Amino acid sequence: MSYSLSAKNRHTAWSGFLPAQALVMVSDRLCQSTDSFSARDGVAPVADGESLTAIATEVLGGREPAACAAGTGGCVACGLAATRQTIVFGEGSPRARLVFVGEGPGEQEDREARPFVGKAGQLLTRMIEAMGLRREDVYICNVVKCRPPGNRNPEPAEVAACSPFLHRQLAALRPEVIVALGKFATQTLLQTEEGIMRLRGKFIEYRGIPVMPTFHPSYLLRTPDAKREAWDDLKQVAARLGLAIPVRA
Ligand code: SF4
Numbered sequence: 001m002s003y004s005l006s007a008k009n010r011h012t013a014w015s016g017f018l019p020a021q022a023l024v025m026v027s028d029r030l031c032q033s034t035d036s037f038s039a040r041d042g043v044a045p046v047a048d049g050e051s052l053t054a055i056a057t058e059v060l061g062g063r064e065p066a067a068c069a070a071g072t073g074g075c076v077a078c079g080l081a082a083t084r085q086t087i088v089f090g091e092g093s094p095r096a097r098l099v100f101v102g103e104g105p106g107e108q109e110d111r112e113a114r115p116f117v118g119k120a121g122q123l124l125t126r127m128i129e130a131m132g133l134r135r136e137d138v139y140i141c142n143v144v145k146c147r148p149p150g151n152r153n154p155e156p157a158e159v160a161a162c163s164p165f166l167h168r169q170l171a172a173l174r175p176e177v178i179v180a181l182g183k184f185a186t187q188t189l190l191q192t193e194e195g196i197m198r199l200r201g202k203f204i205e206y207r208g209i210p211v212m213p214t215f216h217p218s219y220l221l222r223t224p225d226a227k228r229e230a231w232d233d234l235k236q237v238a239a240r241l242g243l244a245i246p247v248r249a
Helices: 007-012 020-037 052-060 065-071 107-112 119-130 156-173 183-190 217-222 224-241
Strands: 098-102 139-142 177-181 204-206 209-214
Touching: 052 156, 098 119, 098 156, 098 183, 119 217, 119 224, 139 156, 156 183, 177 183, 177 224, 183 204, 183 209, 209 224, 217 224
Parallel strands: 098 139, 098 177, 177 209
Antiparallel strands: 204 209
């Protein structure tokens, strides 16, 4: 595996993205790496007999996400049920080798019932693509499934109420690697009070699965200089998964 990004390209890797010339060059690699990346056919997607669908049905009460507005249906285990428009359960491949865990839905995510679709989500998509993957190859979810009003931080009681769903999702997915995006995902998965600055950049085990804590894309939008460190973290993840990082022109 070769990481041939120049220092300049590393720094700007997620701002534009790949030039057209590189996209053509990379397309074959993407197919190869994606094929092997997704090759989990025949592997049961659950560890404990529970499927993602069953967990989603429980969280959503068997309804569509948009039919769960303001606690009219679906989970009401914490106060966030009262102000949500939808429940954002998560999305991606049920056979994903790599799972990204964020904090909670924002305004746009709450509207669309999809995780990471706003500006931070667009950056996350570029981060995934920089690793030589497509968004649909991975699975993306959050610690809390309902939007904290005004995008405030989730409160401890909300994390406590919702995180069992996350643990069950991860047990059903059984990924090879988890990327914890930001403080709340990291602290929830690793049961620690340590900050993301101290924890990022090294694998820490969660129920037998290596977790790479790194910066949340929202933080990267506010602090572009931190992209280089986040990219270093993702390169470690790619190496762990045996992925070939696309070469840029
Ligand atoms: S945030 Fe989680 S625990 Fe709280 S109401 Fe939504 S789904 Fe239920």
